[in-house]
Each structure stands twice: as C-alpha cells, then as structure tokens.
Amino acid sequence: MTAANPPRLAFDTADPGFVRLPWARYEEIRARGGVVLNEWVNRWMVSDFAPAKMIMTHTELFGSEKGQAEQAGVFGGPTMEFYDGPHHDRIRAIWSHDFRAKDLAALRTMITDIIRRRLEPVLARLRSGDTVEIVAELTRGIPTEVIARMLGIESGMVDQFSAWSDAMGASAEGYTNPGERGDELIAAGRRATAELNAYLREEIGRLRASAADEPGLIATMVRHQYARDHMTEQEVVAGNTQLVFAGNETTAKLLAQIVVTLADHPDQRRAVRADRSLIPAAVEEVHRYETITHSVFRDVIADDVSVAGVAIPNGARITLLLGAANRDPLRWERPDQFDVSRPKLSHLGYAFGLHSCLGMNLARLEAQIFLEELIDALPDWQVDSPVDFGTNYAVRGPAAVRVSAS
C-alpha cells in the first residue's frame, strides 16, 4: 500500500454518537487493515494493539514534539509530554519516585479518607431513595483533592483549586462543541489555566525563597537541581499545571465508568463483591473494555516509514486509537465482552514506552480504593441510560451519570 493510495475514511471524532459508541467504527478501521487516513481530521488512525505499541516504542520514527505549541495553550507552557529527548527524561525523573506503587502505598490512608468523606453524603442520599449525579457530586472531586494534597496546596485553597481544575477539564468539550456554549467553555478554561498558573508561580516563588524543607510535589521540583539549572520558570509552572489536568479529568472519568460498567453487568459486580481480590482486575478490565484516553498523537519524523504495511509520509500526524487497540481480537479473546476474570494481560489505557502515564499507579490506587469502598457500602445500584458521554473523544468517559439504589 502506498502513501498515495491509502485506505481512507471520513468521520468526525467529536460526533456525540461516535464518542458514545465508537466500537463499530473501530471494527470498520480494523477491517480495512488497521491503518486509515481519516480525511475529516486529516490524521492517520491506527486501531490495532501491536502497531500502536510499536509506534509508541519507536520515538526515532514517531515524535511528540510537534504538539508543543498546542500544549503550551492548555498548560501555559511546554511539559514533559511534548519532549522526546533527554530533557523529557530528566524532567520526568524529578517526580518518578513519587509515583511508584510502593511509594504511593503510604498515601492509602489519606486517599481512603478523602473517598469516604465524599462518598458518605452520596450514600446517604442514595439510601433515602434520591437519584444522584455522581460525576459532579463525587468522582470529579476525588482526584482533584488527592493531587492538591500531593502537590502541597494549602487546605484553604482546595475548593478554588477544584474549580480551576473543573473548568480546565470542561474546556476540552468546548473545542469539540462549536458555538456559544463551546466558546464559553474554552474561555473559562483559559481563565482557569491562567489563574492556576499565576497561583503556582506565586507558590514556586515562595518555596524558592523559603529555607524550610517543605513537603509536596511543587517543592520537590523547585528544590531539584535539574529544574533549577535547566528548566525555565514557564516549564516549572506548566509541569505542575499538567499534573492537575492530566490526572483529574482522566481519573474522574475512570471512577464514573466503573460505576456505569458494573451497573450494566450485575453478575460481574456480584462476583467482585463476593471476592474482593478481584478488585484490581475489575478496575483494569473496566479500563480495557471502555478505555479513557481514546486517542494519543504522534507525528512521523522520518522518511520511508510504514505502519502495518501502509506507507505514511514524513510529517504526517497519527492518532493512536487506544480504545480500539484495547479490543484487538488478536490480543484478547472475546474482546467485546466485559469479564473481570479474564487472564491478566496489559492494556494500552495508560499508553506505553517513553510517555506512558506517569500517574498510572496513582490512578489505579484511587480507583481500587473507590471500588472497595463503594462495593462494601452499596450492594446494588442502577444508572439512568443512555449515559451522556459528551463530545470529548480524547478523554472519553461519562460526562454525567445519574445513579439510584432502590
């Protein structure tokens, strides 16, 4: 297959119908060989597990740096996600210890307390027969408060911090939702980014001037020799802003998706309730089955590159369809079936390789504790359908979930 004559499709990735149910489209791409040029967005799309993993492995052929300008708008400056060379590795190394599973285990009590405190009033309302919209009232607040505590944000600022984080998360819908409402969301997101940047800049200045060894991830970066010698002020601010954004919208949607998927599969929920050792597997299976980050982007940065036998020109932009890769029948038996007992096999929900998610162990820990607490407290629940998935395809997940427990 040549670049001049590739398999083509044309579809809008912001179409709410596609965002809610992308699976048939993914199968169409797979049926065409797994690599197509989507003329609607002028991007090459890759649906299968092995080629997607190959692309994320070969950073000498597929780069991330072209997206920097776009990213600067979202975070207020360039971040590790958009560097591929040694600068990426050195920035990532500053926090890598803080996100290791064994170091995060020390945060279990703090995270459990946050989840219990936020879950309790929701449970009380559910038990009294109310219907509760859990994205706004429960799942959004959990990762925001956790990361605020990890960053070392003073407790009086946590509500303001959550409001910034929500506005930043909601702005993604604005880009895929043209019109007055979309413009408002984008403007509110930009304002929130600017205010969060300004707050962090002040914090960074204060920490630099402070002689005390203060706790928290902001202080860790500020004190780090590499940040002092080789990172610009803008990079330090954007790096901290990225942690807020990268972890909150994604984790909040994973938590909401756990509620939805287990409501849709009561037999599986009962199996998890009967055997709590299934909780980590249930969290991974919800993530594989639905996937949260459905698209990550790479650019071809070399000549004579081909993917699954399809030549892709230098400079072309590629979208890796992680949700499709996570249902590749070459990797999973019965990929369209939700099965918490399936043999353990890694999925691509946190990407792979150089840019694999820095916060994956934190997201996993939060999701596991959330499910432990929920399944203990509530034997049974239902969600109103259809669930609204909005128009954000990049971070796909329930935009609103109305839960009842009659």
Ligand code: HEM
């Ligand atoms: C369910 C929750 C999450 C999902 C689905 C998710 C997904 C991802 C994915 C797919 C990437 C790779 C992007 C790419 O290759 O272009 C990524 C990168 C990243 N994630 Fe997450 N993420 C989650 C939670 C978190 C959390 C909690 C944090 C931190 C608090 C975090 C911080 C990051 C950072 C810093 C990167 C960039 C890593 C690098 O470029 O080396 N994420 N995430």
